[in-house]
Amino acid sequence: MPSDRVVVIGAGPAGLEAARLAAELGNPVTLIEKMGVAGGMPIHSDYAALTHHFRSASEAMGEMVAAVTSNDLVDMRVGTEVASVEGELGNFSVTLTSNGSEESITAGAIILATGFKHFDPGRETQQYQYYELPDVITIAEAEKMLKDENFVTPSTGKPPERVAFIQCVGSRDRQIGNEYCSKVCCGISSKQAIEIREMVPEARVFIFYIDMRMYGYWENEIYWPAQEQHKVNYVKGIITEILPKNGRLVVRGEDTTMGRPMEVPMDMVILAVGMEPSAGTTAMSSVLNLPTNKYGFIETAHDILDTVTTTVPGIFATGAAVGPADLDDSISSAGAAAAKAVALLRSAAVPV
Ligand SMILES: Cc1cc2nc3c(=O)[nH]c(=O)nc-3n(C[C@H](O)[C@H](O)[C@H](O)COP(=O)(O)OP(=O)(O)OC[C@H]3O[C@@H](n4cnc5c(N)ncnc54)[C@H](O)[C@@H]3O)c2cc1C
Ligand code: SF4
Structure with missing residues (x-):
């Protein structure tokens, strides 16, 4: 039986938005973040105010985190990493590690949102x-x-x-x-x-x-x-x-x-x-078997009509993992990734 669960890797602005939207569309989501707190670079790097409205970064990211933690369909795991992924669209087996313990979950689709480094x-x-x-x-x-x-x-x-x-x-x-x-x-x-x-x-x-x-x-x-x-x-x-x-x-x-x-x-x-690809983006590209471009960012269809589909069916990539991006870009592409993942899982090819 195919799974309708979406696993999102990385809880920065892109991952948070992808998780929020997939859950609002009715699918269960597991959101994996390797750091102890969610929020991505704006939180881990202590950004002050964000362009272009000079809004406090902690306040804006706090709102994004609250939008996922208040949704019962989202299971957020901080301090957690993805050790391996097997299977295919509709039936991925994702092995998570946290504090030395291992757990496997089944997911229909995966969204990679592991971001950038300075x-x-x-x-x-x-x-x-x-x-x-x-x-x-x-x-x-x-x-x-x-x-x-x-x-x-x-x-x-x-x-x-x-x-x-x-x-x-x-x-x-x-x-x-x-x-x-x-x-x-x-x-x-x-x-x-x-x-x-x-x-x-x-x-x-x-x-x-x-x-x-x-x-x-x-x-x-x-x-x-x-x-x-x-x-x-x-x-x-x-x-x-x-x-x-x-x-x-x-x-x-x-x-x-x-x-x-x-x-x-x-x-x-x-x-x-x-911006350069984060260590997590590099590591996940090899765990998920995703090609990268010459700079190490994840290769997507890179088409104006599709900025998030990767070469592996059922795996999407968003935000700064795909290339230099501001928050507008990251959040827009996250919405596209969530919508495409959910649509794929609901399509005739993958009955849920
Ligand atoms: C100094 C600076 C200031 C900026 N200020 C602004 C601004 O004011 N306005 C604006 O529009 N843009 C700004 N940006 C750009 C903004 O930071 C990015 O657009 C945004 O952070 C990209 O979001 P993201 O979720 O794709 O990646 P990230 O913010 O990098 O988040 C990725 C998340 O994935 C997690 N992760 C990584 N690897 C793994 C793994 N293997 N497993 C689990 N989790 C993992 C990370 O810990 C992180 O939480 C700024 C950039 C810089 C360099
Ligand atoms: S936005 Fe482009 S032109 Fe401006 S400092 Fe960055 S790399 Fe240079």
């Missing part, structure tokens, strides 16, 4: 001395400082006077093999620049970019206000190195608009690191 800016081809200079941080670390409402220069504990963002760190970079644009970092940096200007009004904030990529409402709700109301300085240029000098950082590169070299002092530098 690019490690200490990778050897990177020139920004991330692991050597304490005042060089990432946008993920800046999120935490903003959430804690304690935005200070790490080495001194004092509010910074000059802050620089460097865009496209680990993205759009042929040398390291990440040729893709990570989609969110221009918006996130601009959002953080606004938050820094509000929290430390005396600080001057600079964003060094190759070209700014804002789309939809991020343009008028973040990018323009950053310049017009919050006086954030956007400089088109390429930064080649950061050096410590007289207790500050010297940012060196080329102003590409003016076509001349530049060297500017800063107290803090924030690297706009991009």
Whole structure:
């Protein structure tokens, strides 16, 4: 007898939305999360406010978690991982491990939502001395400082006077093999620049970019206000190195608009690191036998008409496991994955 259960792997924004919708459509769902709490990167990485409405990340994710925990059809398992999967559409046997114990459950369909990791800016081809200079941080670390409402220069504990963002760190970079644009970092940096200007009004904030990529409402709700109301300085240029000098950082590169070299002092530098597939996405691609693209993200039909179907019947993938994605993308593709999984289980091919 085929199962109508949907197993969702990963309880970030995409997995939570897929679980919510599959259960609202009437199917039982087991939602597996390897960490101790659900919520994905916005919770595990302590994001402050989310684009584009500046809504608190913990509040928004709290609402998503409540929507699944309040539904009796969802069995959420935190601190749990998938050890193996056997079987086929309608009758997958999924072995779970938690605290050293093992359990097998049967599922008709599986939705993979294991997300992304932040690019490690200490990778050897990177020139920004991330692991050597304490005042060089990432946008993920800046999120935490903003959430804690304690935005200070790490080495001194004092509010910074000059802050620089460097865009496209680990993205759009042929040398390291990440040729893709990570989609969110221009918006996130601009959002953080606004938050820094509000929290430390005396600080001057600079964003060094190759070209700014804002789309939809991020343009008028973040990018323009950053310049017009919050006086954030956007400089088109390429930064080649950061050096410590007289207790500050010297940012060196080329102003590409003016076509001349530049060297500017800063107290803090924030690297706009991009997205790479998470370790969980890599591990699950081999457990589920799912091909990945050259960057390690899960290969889907990748068609405008179908962004979530994988090569294995009954297995769907969503969110940032499939490629760089913002919350709108992740939640929309999660809805599509849940609807397609439920529709497949109800189709004549799999009577339930
Ligand atoms: C610094 C930063 C700030 C951002 N801020 C915004 C913003 O303001 N607005 C916006 O639209 N987007 C923002 N984003 C993008 C946003 O974080 C992603 O769109 C979103 O998190 C993707 O959701 P996801 O569920 O696909 O993946 P994730 O958030 O990565 O969640 C994946 C989940 O799967 C779990 N998992 C992984 N492997 C396994 C496994 N093997 N078994 C079980 N569970 C597993 C993880 O623990 C995690 O809970 C930001 C990104 C960055 C880098
Ligand atoms: S979103 Fe902006 S910073 Fe991020 S990779 Fe694309 S262009 Fe670079």
